[in-house]
Amino acid sequence: MQEPEETGPGSLPPEKHSEFAHRVMRRQARLSIGVAIVFGILLLGMPLFNLYAPKLAATQVGGFTLTWLILGVLFFPITWFLSSYFVKASNKIESECADWRKILEDES
Amino acid sequence: MSLIPFFFVIAIILVTIGLGIFATKASKTASDFFVAGRSVSVFANASAISGEYLSAASFMGIAGLVMKNGYDALWYPIGYAAGYLFLLLFIAGPLRRFGAYTIPDFAEGRFDSAGFRKIAVTFVLFIGFFYTMPQMKAAGVTMGSILNWPYAAGILVVGSVITFNVVLGGMKGITVVQAFQYWTKVFAISVPVFVVSAVYGGYGTQITKNIEDPRDAPSFAAETTVKMPGKDKAPNNAIAMTSIAPTTITFVDDAIVGKAGPSAKIGPGETIPPKAAEMLAGVKGEHAAGSNFFSQTFSFLNPDGSKGTKTGAKLEFEKPTQIKFLEGSYAPNAPSNGKWVAPFGPLTSKYNYPLLYTYSLIVALVCGTAGLPHILVRFYTNPDGRAAKRTTLWVMVMLGGFYVFTPLWGVLGRNIVPGLYANGKTDTAVILLPMMMENKTLGLILSGVTSAGAFAAFMSTFSGLLVSMSGAFAHDIYGKILRPESSPADRVKAFKYAAVGVGAISMLLGLCVESFDIAMMVGWAFAIGAASYFPLLLLGSWWRGLTKTGAAAGMLTGGLLSLAAIVTSMLLDKKILTFEVAPLIRSLMEQPAIWGVPLSITTMIVVSKLTKSTIPEDVHTKMLRLHAPEEMGMSVDYIPH
Numbered sequence: 101m102q103e104p105e106e107t108g109p110g111s112l113p114p115e116k117h118s119e120f121a122h123r124v125m126r127r128q129a130r131l132s133i134g135v136a137i138v139f140g141i142l143l144l145g146m147p148l149f150n151l152y153a154p155k156l157a158a159t160q161v162g163g164f165t166l167t168w169l170i171l172g173v174l175f176f177p178i179t180w181f182l183s184s185y186f187v188k189a190s191n192k193i194e195s196e197c198a199d200w201r202k203i204l205e206d207e208s
Numbered sequence: 209m210s211l212i213p214f215f216f217v218i219a220i221i222l223v224t225i226g227l228g229i230f231a232t233k234a235s236k237t238a239s240d241f242f243v244a245g246r247s248v249s250v251f252a253n254a255s256a257i258s259g260e261y262l263s264a265a266s267f268m269g270i271a272g273l274v275m276k277n278g279y280d281a282l283w284y285p286i287g288y289a290a291g292y293l294f295l296l297l298f299i300a301g302p303l304r305r306f307g308a309y310t311i312p313d314f315a316e317g318r319f320d321s322a323g324f325r326k327i328a329v330t331f332v333l334f335i336g337f338f339y340t341m342p343q344m345k346a347a348g349v350t351m352g353s354i355l356n357w358p359y360a361a362g363i364l365v366v367g368s369v370i371t372f373n374v375v376l377g378g379m380k381g382i383t384v385v386q387a388f389q390y391w392t393k394v395f396a397i398s399v400p401v402f403v404v405s406a407v408y409g410g411y412g413t414q415i416t417k418n419i420e421d422p423r424d425a426p427s428f429a430a431e432t433t434v435k436m437p438g439k440d441k442a443p444n445n446a447i448a449m450t451s452i453a454p455t456t457i458t459f460v461d462d463a464i465v466g467k468a469g470p471s472a473k474i475g476p477g478e479t480i481p482p483k484a485a486e487m488l489a490g491v492k493g494e495h496a497a498g499s500n501f502f503s504q505t506f507s508f509l510n511p512d513g514s515k516g517t518k519t520g521a522k523l524e525f526e527k528p529t530q531i532k533f534l535e536g537s538y539a540p541n542a543p544s545n546g547k548w549v550a551p552f553g554p555l556t557s558k559y560n561y562p563l564l565y566t567y568s569l570i571v572a573l574v575c576g577t578a579g580l581p582h583i584l585v586r587f588y589t590n591p592d593g594r595a596a597k598r599t600t601l602w603v604m605v606m607l608g609g610f611y612v613f614t615p616l617w618g619v620l621g622r623n624i625v626p627g628l629y630a631n632g633k634t635d636t637a638v639i640l641l642p643m644m645m646e647n648k649t650l651g652l653i654l655s656g657v658t659s660a661g662a663f664a665a666f667m668s669t670f671s672g673l674l675v676s677m678s679g680a681f682a683h684d685i686y687g688k689i690l691r692p693e694s695s696p697a698d699r700v701k702a703f704k705y706a707a708v709g710v711g712a713i714s715m716l717l718g719l720c721v722e723s724f725d726i727a728m729m730v731g732w733a734f735a736i737g738a739a740s741y742f743p744l745l746l747l748g749s750w751w752r753g754l755t756k757t758g759a760a761a762g763m764l765t766g767g768l769l770s771l772a773a774i775v776t777s778m779l780l781d782k783k784i785l786t787f788e789v790a791p792l793i794r795s796l797m798e799q800p801a802i803w804g805v806p807l808s809i810t811t812m813i814v815v816s817k818l819t820k821s822t823i824p825e826d827v828h829t830k831m832l833r834l835h836a837p838e839e840m841g842m843s844v845d846y847i848p849h
Contacts, residue, residue, distance in 0.1 A: 112840065118828040121752075124835045129750065132297040143290055143574075147566045150551035158419075158550065163412020165419060167551060171282045172615050176608030179293050183604045186297060187597045194594065194837040 112200050120204060124197050128190065135186045142178065146171060212649075213354040213639075216656030220392065220663050221369055224385055228373040231384045250595050254602030256383045257586045259390030261288075261603075262610055263339075263669035264346030265730040267393060267662050270611070272635035273727055274618025275628065277555035278418075278548035281618065283569050284727075285611035290570075291577020292607060296600040299578055302749040302834040304587045304596035310676075311581055311741060312684045318748050319756035320824055322688065327760050329684045331740050331767060332581045336677040336710075337717060339580070339733040342726040343666040343673075344718020346635075350662050353636045354655070363718045366663070370671045371711030374678065375704045383589065386672065389664040390606060396661025397613045400642050400654040404620060407645060414619045415549070422546025425450055426626035427538045434630040438527040439466055441723060444632030447531065447540035449520030455503045455537050459495040460530035465523050468492045470508070472519035478508035488521060531630070539626030548622070559795035564802065572734050572801030578745060579737025582672040585679070592838045617641065635726055638662065670714070674707055681706035724778070731799075732774050739804035740767030747812055749834050752827045758816030766808025770800040 112120060150157050150167055157167035164172070197203055266288065273281035306314060315321075315328035344363045351362030373385065405411070437445050448471035449455045468488040470480060480488070484506035491501055503523075508516035520540075533539075547553045552562035559565065577583070590596040621628060621637030624644055628634045639662060642654035682703035687694055694702070721729065740763045747754045747762075777797040779785040789797070796803060824830065832840075 112832075114829075117832055121828050121831040121835060124837075125750065125831065128301075128835060136294065136297050139290070139293060143286075143570065144567070147551070147563055147570075151563060154550070160416070160419060163410075163414075163416045165415070165549060168279060168282070168415060168549070171279075171286060173612060175286050176289060176612050179289055180601075180605050180608060183293055183296050183601045187601045190301065190597060191594055198837040198840060200840065 116200075116204060120200055123203050124193075127193050127197065131186065131189050131193065135182055139179070139182055142175075210652050212652040213656040213659045216653075216660040217351075217354070217663050220660040220667075221365075223388070224664075224667060225369060225373060227385045227388055228376055250590070250598050250602060252383065252387050253586065253589055253595075254599045254606060255387035255390045256589075257386075257583065257599065257603050258606040258610070259386035259388070259393070259664075259668045260586065260672035261580075261583055261607065261669075262390065262393050262665055263730070264343050264662065264666040265726055266611070266614065267397065267665035268346055268350070268635050268638050269342075269726045269730065270614040271617035271621060271638045273555075274615045275621040275634045275637050276543075276618075278543065278553050278618075278622075279551050280553050280555035280566070282615055283566065284573065285614055287570055287573025288577065289604065289607050289611055291574045292600060292604055294574055295578045295583075296597060296604070299584075299745050299749060300587055300596045300600045301593040303584065303745065304590050305593040305836075305838065306749075306834050310585055310679060310683065311745075312680065312688075314748065315744065315759070316688075318830060319759065321756045324756045324760055325684060325688060327763065328744075329680050331736070331763065332680040332684075333677055334767075334771075335579070335581055335733050335737050335741075336673045336680075337714065338729060338736065339582075340670055340673050340714040341717050341721045341724075342729040343670045344714060345721050345724070345726055345729070346662065346666045348718065348722065349636060350639060350659060350666075353633075353639045354659050359722050360719055363715055366667060366670070367711055367715035367718070370667050370674060371707060374671050374674045374707045374711075386668050389668040392664040393661045393668075394606075394610050396657050396664070397610060397617070397638075400657050401613055401616055401620070403650070403654055404624075404642060404645065405616070408620065408624060411616050411619070414616070414623055417623055418545045418549045418619070420545075422549075423452065423544055425452060425538050425544045426542050426622055426629070427536055428533050428626060429535070429624075431532065431535050432627045433460055433530055433532045434627050436525050436529050436531055436631050438525060438529075441632075442524070445526075446522055446524045447630055448522040449503045449505075449540050450538040450542070450544075451505050451518040451520050452538055452544075454505055455520065455540070456500055456534055457503065458500050458532040459497060460532050462497050463495045463529040463531075464526035465492050465495065466526040467524040469522050470506075470519045471522040472508075472517050474508060475516065477511045478516045481506055481509050484521075491521065491523060533627075533630075539629045541629040541632070542622070542626055559791040559798070561792060561795045564792075565795050565799055568796070568799035568802035571805055572731065572738050572799060575738035575742040575801060575805050576734030577737075579739075579741035580733070581680075581737075581741065582669075582676040584741075584745075585676055586672075594838065674710055674714070677710045678703050678706040681710070723782075732771070735770045735774055735800055735804060736767050738801045739770040739808045740764075743805065743808040743812055747809065752831055753816055753820070753823060754812060755816045755819045755822045757819045757822060758812045758814075761815040762808040762810075762812030765811045766804050769807065770804035773797040773800040773804075 146167070157165065159166045161169050270281065270284050273284060303314065306317065311332065312325045312328040316325040344367065347366035348359040348362040351357040351365070352359060408414070436447070439445050451471065468491045474480070484504065487504055495501070503521045505518060505520050507518045510516045543554050556562040556565040556569070587596050590599050617638050621634065621641055625637060625641055628637055628640065638658045639655060642651045642658060645651035645654070682699050686702040687699045691698070743762055743766065744759050748759065774797070776785065777794065780789065
């Protein structure tokens with residue numbers, strides 16, 4: 101365990117808990133929802149793509165149909181890319197938020 | 209039948225036991241037992257989570273489902289992987305930081321309510337037992353495929369080995385075993401498929417075969433004899449002949465055709481032409497061994513006398529028998545290329561609402577992943593919230609690296625072993641496909657590798673479920689409810705007894721479900737999880753207005769109604785219930801997530817608003833425990849150890 105110090109654990113006054121929680125959560129939520137929307141559009145858009153552009157979806161690419169290539173193969177690297185972006189950005193937010201005085205000052 | 213695959217299975221079982229015993233020495237304290245002392249490295253933990261997640265449904269089920277239904281089945285691997293992304297975005301970090309061992313711990317800690325814990329525990333057991341049933345079935349079916357063992361033998365062997373392993377080592381032992389089994393599964397799903405593709409042509413080549421002529425369908429490359437089950441295994445006792453060309457079949461044994469009708473569904477106003485009706489009436493009844501049946505194709509007649517849908521005959525057998533198909537004849541029960549390779553095929557179009565079915569399936573798989581108790585408990589083995597996120601990232605990569613191979617097996621299965629369509633054994637494509645190779649020894653070795661992978665799959669998932677359920681008994685029911693004063697040593701003992709009990713019940717349940725589909729049972733577990741735990745975790749971590757009454761009401765309403773809808777739907781499928789249901793309702797019953805999840809979330813919000821006064825006063829501190837950076841020391845271990 102770390103020893104409590106000036107900016108360290110326990111130094112956030114209880115009356116600031118609510119405000120600080122709001123700010124930290126808002127930052128994290130904004131990031132999570134952003135990534136979720138991008139992925140949601142791709143995921144929920146695929147059935148619509150298949151429904152409204154069946155000819156394009158059936159175009160042959162490298163032996164596959166385009167829609168099979170996207171869903172069966174390319175979707176996996178897309179999830180890797182999005183999650184790696186999220187982990188980096190989210191941990192950055194966390195590092196920034198560890199300095200709670202700055203967070204409370206910044207936005208008050 | 210050769211013993212080569214069996215040796216591979218024995219080897220994987222021995223290595224599993226050996227690793228379990230080896231790891232036991234490191235597993236001493238209560239904390240070790242429940243969450244591996246929270247000291248597992250990111251890479252090892254990611255391997256273990258992936259190992260636990262890749263169940264029989266992933267290893268055998270997806271290949272089978274792609275073979276059977278084509279494009280639509282691709283949603284399964286995508287949904288399983290995408291579910292993890294949402295877990296990462298909304299749940300992984302907060303959950304680990306909150307510092308509880310299990311979901312019931314989270315439920316109690318978040319709402320300061322021991323009563324809510326009891327409700328949460330029941331869902332661990334609900335979901336757990338539903339998820340063990342398909343694992344058990346897969347074990348029985350695999351042993352049946354490679355050794356002709358009776359169904360029960362495979363279940364008893366796998367069940368006993370894993371129960372033994374869990375009793376010895378708890379979770380720490382299992383972490384090592386799970387990590388090892390992930391790599392076994394990746395090896396087993398990828399290497400044999402490379403070899404098979406090198407002989408028969410790669411992914412693109414195999415798909416292309418199904419694109420060229422949309423009206424064509426798979427046919428037998430050589431004379432093929434298929435073992436058909438009797439009517440106790442319905443609907444797998446039926447062969448629906450193609451409408452492309454007539455089919456000649458030979459009854460190898462004495463056979464009884466119980467029912468004969470058209471393969472296609474007869475539309476309103478359509479009738480069977482007299483000649484075809486005569487043929488269908490004639491084929492019903494007994495056939496001597498060695499006799500033939502020449503099955504004609506025919507077209508339904510519209511009321512105005514014009515020709516309607518073209519179809520073949522569909523025969524249902526009374527008792528187990530063998531049927532021989534000629535070289536070049538079309539495989540029965542196989543969808544045509546056009547329906548198979550294109551979206552909105554046989555799976556999602558079943559009730560004529562393909563888009564609705566597709567979306568509901570996506571919701572179930574994505575939200576259900578976050579609701580699986582045996583997966584979530586592993587987040588607590590991460591040293592901190594950041595490690596939990598990094599772990600999930602690695603899990604994404606590992607799962608994708610595995611899942612990308614599974615549809616390829618289905619495609620190869622369609623083109624190379626179409627006989628599996630005939631008796632509904634598409635689930636065993638992964639095991640039986642390599643045996644078709646001309647080099648028999650190589651084929652048997654590859655089949656041994658996939659059999660070992662399949663064993664790793666259901667062994668690892670079953671052990672994860674066993675740890676979760678036994679943990680719920682020992683930690684929640686015994687340690688929290690029955691004997692709160694018990695010492696850690698008592699709880700470890702309780703865990704071991706619980707593991708033996710849960711293992712035994714799982715094996716018994718497994719014996720009862722032989723006639724149910726693997727994918728169907730996994731669907732139960734996912735749907736209950738999606739409508740119960742997922743909303744609890746999502747709103748519990750992000751909305752401070754959630755009250756325990758609201759959370760409980762939502763979990764129970766969504767979870768139980770979804771469960772009821774699915775069970776009713778399955779009983780209708782099995783014709784145990786026989787009332788008429790509109791296709792739209794039927795579709796919503798079979799895939800309930802699209803209403804179950806919103807219903808659960810809405811109930812939580814509405815009831816929470818009504819019971820606002822019960823929001824705990826320290827809710828802001830709880831939110832900080834969930835979300836504040838670790839460096840601030842706001843996170844505490846909920847369970848002291």
